[in-house]
Amino acid sequence: MASVSSSEPAAARLAASAPWDAEADDALVCLAVRDETHDVKTFVLSPREPRLFAYAPGQFLTFSFEIGAETIHRCYTISSTPTRPHAVSFTVKRVPGGPVSNWLHDNLKPGDTVRALGPMGEFTCFQHPAQKYLLLSGGSGITPMMSMARTFHDLAEPRDVAFVHSARTPADIVFRSELETMARLDAGFRFHAVCEADALDETWAGPKGRLSLDILRDAVPDFMDREVFVCGPKPYMDAVKAMLQGAGFDMARHHQESFDFGELSEGEQAAAAEAEKDLNAAPAGGVRTFRVEFAKTRRVLECPENETVLDAARKAGIRLPSSCAKGLCGTCKSKLTKGTVAMTHAGGIRQREIDAGMALLCCSKPTSDLVVER
Known part of the structure; x- marks a missing residue:
């Protein structure tokens, strides 16, 4: 066989044998930007030196954007499949007023570098092996499902996978062509789309x-017999549940993504509603306040020393970026220029x-007065 230069x-x-380690080098270079729909793009990334990505389909990466x-x-779910380990991709919908999604769509281009941590997350079919799956997604919640579907397809796994996606119109069905091709090639894979309305150039003939x-x-007549994954x-997700x-x-046998991968305003609304329940709750006697x-x-x-900085900020009406509130995603990461905290992260x-x-402000409780660089 002839040698390859x-x-x-x-x-x-392709000759890479070492795994990508975010602790050693968290820089990822954008290789390509692909238009999926009129307002959805996929960004393909790779380390500066050839490395292999290892992750479970459905996991996510936490990015730092300047x-x-x-x-x-x-944090963005990985939309690519671990069966193709030489690059990784994430897929983002442009959200009106969204500071990150709009920046990504307008600015991130091949050759640019971003920083990432991960992979992380427990929302994956690998945690719940089954012979029959039902993947339910709405809007941009399709990304973890796409990673799962691509994985089973690439491995030619003898699994029965039904994929039902909800979109506004036929023009908003992300990965439509690929999903229809997978359904045509794989007898064990079925794809169904549900649209709320017609597109300008297509009358929707489906549900x-x-x-x-x-x-x-x-x-999916036998949906009661399946392992169900939901994201959107x-x-x-509340309606499906x-x-x-x-x-x-x-x-x-019902599994759903545990936090919102959407823009800040959506995540804040849910978090603020939860924090509002305790708005007037007084700390227990003897608790120090910083x-x-x-x-x-x-x-x-x-x-109070028994409350996280993020919760205290929400009660005070201060808007801070956050998503998982579990010390997992890194969205609330902040610089402390003064003081110390007790932090239990994931x-x-x-x-x-x-x-x-x-x-991480979501899981940090003050042990002294603090100055936060925000």
């Missing part, structure tokens, strides 16, 4: 409206960042 970049990437003079953290029990029964906007519960589905100052906005609040921050004074 090592000067060929593609050959060098936007203006600010570093903003966001119309929002996903209902009747539509689900028609598309919170109202969609209520629908399955009403049908008597065994909810031990002063927390946000240097850039010059806002100041009092935070992997959303590196030790070297902690050593440099960074903290």
